[in-house]
Amino acid sequence: MNTLVHRRADWTGIIMAVVLTLVIVLPLIVVGTWAFANVWRYPSVIPQEFGLRFWYQTLARADVWTSIGTSLTLSLTVTALSAAICLPAAYAFARMEFPGRNILFFSFLAGHAFPKFGLLVAIAGIFLQLNLIGTFWGVVLIQLVGTLLFMIWIPVAAFQSVDRRMEEAARDVGAGPFRVFWSITLPQAGPTIAAAVLLSFVGTFYETEGAWLIGAPQVRTLPVLMISFINNQPVIQYGAVLSVLLWVPSFIALMFARRVVNSGSFARGFGG
Amino acid sequence: MSVLKIKEISKIFAGPVRAVDNFSLDVADGELVCLLGPSGSGKSTLLRMVGGFETPTSGVMTIDGEDITHVPPEKRPTGMVFQSHALWTHMNVFKNLAFGLKLRKVAPDEIKRRVDGVLDLVGLNGYGTRHVAQLSGGQQQRVALARSLVLEPKILLLDEPFASLDQHLRERLREEVRDIQQRLKITTLFVTHGQDEALSMADRIVVMRDGKTEQIDRPDIVYREPQTPFVAGFIGTMNLIEGTVSNGIFSKAGYSTPLPVSDGPAILAVRPEALDLSVVTENSQGKVHRVTDYGSHGLVDLELLDSTRIKAMVSHPDLFRAGQGVTLAPRAIAAYRGNAVIHRA
Numbered sequence: 001m002n003t004l005v006h007r008r009a010d011w012t013g014i015i016m017a018v019v020l021t022l023v024i025v026l027p028l029i030v031v032g033t034w035a036f037a038n039v040w041r042y043p044s045v046i047p048q049e050f051g052l053r054f055w056y057q058t059l060a061r062a063d064v065w066t067s068i069g070t071s072l073t074l075s076l077t078v079t080a081l082s083a084a085i086c087l088p089a090a091y092a093f094a095r096m097e098f099p100g101r102n103i104l105f106f107s108f109l110a111g112h113a114f115p116k117f118g119l120l121v122a123i124a125g126i127f128l129q130l131n132l133i134g135t136f137w138g139v140v141l142i143q144l145v146g147t148l149l150f151m152i153w154i155p156v157a158a159f160q161s162v163d164r165r166m167e168e169a170a171r172d173v174g175a176g177p178f179r180v181f182w183s184i185t186l187p188q189a190g191p192t193i194a195a196a197v198l199l200s201f202v203g204t205f206y207e208t209e210g211a212w213l214i215g216a217p218q219v220r221t222l223p224v225l226m227i228s229f230i231n232n233q234p235v236i237q238y239g240a241v242l243s244v245l246l247w248v249p250s251f252i253a254l255m256f257a258r259r260v261v262n263s264g265s266f267a268r269g270f271g272g
Numbered sequence: 273m274s275v276l277k278i279k280e281i282s283k284i285f286a287g288p289v290r291a292v293d294n295f296s297l298d299v300a301d302g303e304l305v306c307l308l309g310p311s312g313s314g315k316s317t318l319l320r321m322v323g324g325f326e327t328p329t330s331g332v333m334t335i336d337g338e339d340i341t342h343v344p345p346e347k348r349p350t351g352m353v354f355q356s357h358a359l360w361t362h363m364n365v366f367k368n369l370a371f372g373l374k375l376r377k378v379a380p381d382e383i384k385r386r387v388d389g390v391l392d393l394v395g396l397n398g399y400g401t402r403h404v405a406q407l408s409g410g411q412q413q414r415v416a417l418a419r420s421l422v423l424e425p426k427i428l429l430l431d432e433p434f435a436s437l438d439q440h441l442r443e444r445l446r447e448e449v450r451d452i453q454q455r456l457k458i459t460t461l462f463v464t465h466g467q468d469e470a471l472s473m474a475d476r477i478v479v480m481r482d483g484k485t486e487q488i489d490r491p492d493i494v495y496r497e498p499q500t501p502f503v504a505g506f507i508g509t510m511n512l513i514e515g516t517v518s519n520g521i522f523s524k525a526g527y528s529t530p531l532p533v534s535d536g537p538a539i540l541a542v543r544p545e546a547l548d549l550s551v552v553t554e555n556s557q558g559k560v561h562r563v564t565d566y567g568s569h570g571l572v573d574l575e576l577l578d579s580t581r582i583k584a585m586v587s588h589p590d591l592f593r594a595g596q597g598v599t600l601a602p603r604a605i606a607a608y609r610g611n612a613v614i615h616r617a
Contacts, residue, residue: 172324174375175346176346
């Protein structure tokens, strides 16, 4: 009986692994192959000719470089602004009692609880009147909204998990409240907050709907450019090359996140 | 040379319950006073108010005559050692100890000298570069003590500092802390729920209950002459037998003994070590329930005729067997009525 049960469990695992591979890894391989294929015609399973021709062509385009610059500046600006706004707010949520605290706290979920596009269209209407459509700061604002949830909720958990006695001990030896925050609370919550900042940077870098609706065509981020390539160009390789380019920041982010996740503080940030 | 005066301090958190209720205490220069009580007795709240981490609802506290009631903790001349040691885990031992000195703008070589000095004092010479997580529980608590001592506070506050340590270590550390405290002659307020700790370390013990003082006395007096039945029951082991007195005789379920007080209810208090037992075959006052041999002595659990449990310490436990009838002969008794002592002999 036992062996039977084990065999069945193994099969479930194998089937799930295969399905996951098909759904996740296969498209990545296909896209990756396309990016390095000079010629790939039906019915061949592998490209007839590998090469970097489309890399040269893609990277020779001015709009690609502009959008890489736009994307990086946008993500950095949004992440910095988000940190400046959300970290003090998260500290307040974690450590202070004020009227409407819980309602406000859960209101950050609201932006993610409804179909995002409807919300974006409504915001776009308001931005139109404020002349923010097609501007850099308009996109910053819309992307800022998307980071609020991560940048509030994760740091709140991080601040809450800092031992109050450590802060009191610092007060006790002569540190004022601000010094305590700077020298004790922030370093203690640091790894988890770094994970939140990372998430919001990567999330902003890949954010497409808001950037497209508010920014296009004046402000074009890398993902928006990629979509327009895929929609407008008969050559698949342009889109594929941009996709591979877009993997770079998330790969770097993942490498960095691994250190944080391994230390266990990332899970702690989620209340684990 | 520091004196702490606490005058009529009360603390109300929420609702009608007073965590600390009109509490007054003077701690003399160089004295170590233990606040002893069960959890919820308000002892920790009181200590935290002295440290500045809670604000009293009413009352005044002074250190050397200076009113500190509303001074924030960072400006108070107090140093607190927390139960959970509360060391900063992102700093090494040296940085933990140097943090307060740096805030006081002490010169780097002077910081080094003082940190080395205090590490020597707590027996952790050369541990400066260690990380907090690399230390054992006892070492962590020593560092926490050093962190307070290095700033030379006028008043040292200890909030159950040994509660998370094992018995053996606890005993060693309390001797060390007492030695250091006496060497530095530092005025100390110590919170504990362990009577052993209080009895072995304190110059005076404050027994607290429901935010109020039950008794303030030297440890030996608190043990030998408890002022209330609560103190009698809380410090050491005490048989508290509730009965009635009539015509100068206290009686309870077949047991009676002369008690020269007025008629009425009374609580008879007898320490196990002050209760002699004799085995009898008839007219017994109680029955042996269990005998435990601790090697150096034995403890006899017995039941009065109405199943009231009492304990007696005996030097020869092998003389007693479960089920035997015994008579009781207390060598020292106290009697309480309500919260007051009515007789002691």
